[in-house]
Amino acid sequence: MAEVRQLHREFLRAGSNVLQTFTFYASEDKLENRGNYVADKLSGQKVNEAACDIAREVAREGDALVAGGVSQTPSYLSGKNEAEVKAVFRKQLQVFTQKNVDFLIAEYFEHVEEAAWAVETLKESGKPVAATLCIGPEGDMHGITPGECAVRLVRAGASIVGVNCHFDPDTSLKTVKLMKEGLAAAKLKAHLMSQPLAFHTPDCGKQGFIDLPEFPFALEPRILTRWDVHKYAREAYNLGIRYIGGCCGFEPYHIRAIAEELAPERGFLSQASEKHGSWGNALGMHTKPWSSLSHALTLFDEDYTVFIKVFLFLHRARKEYWENLLPASGRPYCPSMSRPDDWGVTKGDADLVQQKEATSEQQLKELFKKQKSGTKA
Numbered sequence: 001m002a003e004v005r006q007l008h009r010e011f012l013r014a015g016s017n018v019l020q021t022f023t024f025y026a027s028e029d030k031l032e033n034r035g036n037y038v039a040d041k042l043s044g045q046k047v048n049e050a051a052c053d054i055a056r057e058v059a060r061e062g063d064a065l066v067a068g069g070v071s072q073t074p075s076y077l078s079g080k081n082e083a084e085v086k087a088v089f090r091k092q093l094q095v096f097t098q099k100n101v102d103f104l105i106a107e108y109f110e111h112v113e114e115a116a117w118a119v120e121t122l123k124e125s126g127k128p129v130a131a132t133l134c135i136g137p138e139g140d141m142h143g144i145t146p147g148e149c150a151v152r153l154v155r156a157g158a159s160i161v162g163v164n165c166h167f168d169p170d171t172s173l174k175t176v177k178l179m180k181e182g183l184a185a186a187k188l189k190a191h192l193m194s195q196p197l198a199f200h201t202p203d204c205g206k207q208g209f210i211d212l213p214e215f216p217f218a219l220e221p222r223i224l225t226r227w228d229v230h231k232y233a234r235e236a237y238n239l240g241i242r243y244i245g246g247c248c249g250f251e252p253y254h255i256r257a258i259a260e261e262l263a264p265e266r267g268f269l270s271q272a273s274e275k276h277g278s279w280g281n282a283l284g285m286h287t288k289p290w291s292s293l294s295h296a297l298t299l300f301d302e303d304y305t306v307f308i309k310v311f312l313f314l315h316r317a318r319k320e321y322w323e324n325l326l327p328a329s330g331r332p333y334c335p336s337m338s339r340p341d342d343w344g345v346t347k348g349d350a351d352l353v354q355q356k357e358a359t360s361e362q363q364l365k366e367l368f369k370k371q372k373s374g375t376k377a
Helices: 002-014 044-059 082-098 112-125 146-156 169-185 226-239 252-261 278-285 293-298 304-315 319-323 361-373
Strands: 018-020 065-070 103-109 129-133 160-164 191-195
Touching: 002 018, 002 044, 002 252, 018 044, 044 065, 044 082, 065 082, 082 112, 103 112, 112 129, 112 146, 129 146, 129 191, 146 160, 146 169, 160 169, 169 191, 169 226, 226 252, 226 319, 278 319
Parallel strands: 018 065, 065 103, 103 129, 129 160, 160 191
Antiparallel strands: none
């Protein structure tokens, strides 16, 4: 519990206005799917209750809202009907309503059909609902375009629509732009939302980073710098997005970068920025006794090396330096991009059917065999 509190606290200090309950994939069916023992040992209700309590406790330490979240379900992927899937969402909603979260998020949906069902269920609470899909410019896994997805979510009752996860900021903003255009064409209005990955994914296919060979335990070489996030935050704001955040890979310093980039619009800096120099300007306080350029110039004839060192630090204490930097990976034999596995499995595929037992060795062998031969379930 203490660790979860501290994680919330670090994001709050970094500038977060919203603390999401840690209820991603915390539906009852997910907590008992493929060897997951949590539903039997603790119960989905207790997990969701604890998540709400912890988020609210930390939110009171600052000026943050609490959002209760649901995500795609094994029930939908197994082909269960609308009533059965909505019943799964409703169990989580009961907890969110009892704990009086400020608003609700339906996030991480590969199919707009299920996302719309989630929105319709969450609207039963009377609270505002946001909805995000984990899709790119090609649309959802059924081939529905981002623009049409946005239209369906708004008509289902969402006040905020957008994307989260699966893709990097560049791809995610392209997708939100298409959603915005779709809403305009349908003469519908909604606030826009973006929560991309903190990984560069220009080589991803339709299903995003989950198809990359590095997923999930070797993605670190793709991590966004804080300067990448500054750029993302500004581009998102200029696109008209007002709910700007991040998903997998985002650390508190990434959120701080969003808060710092948008400080003029927000009107303040976050607590975590009190000892953090903007755009590297703290390098101007380098601890060498010759830490100013004017002093360095007087030492030029005595020690050229000293001058170069001081100039180097002061040269980097500028926004222009970090904004235009093209960082190297330091991995001379690694490719700049990978070839996605392109699993392509989606709703109705036998490989996704819900089961209580852990995935067996035989099932894994069959799955790898299909992947190697390029066939699907």
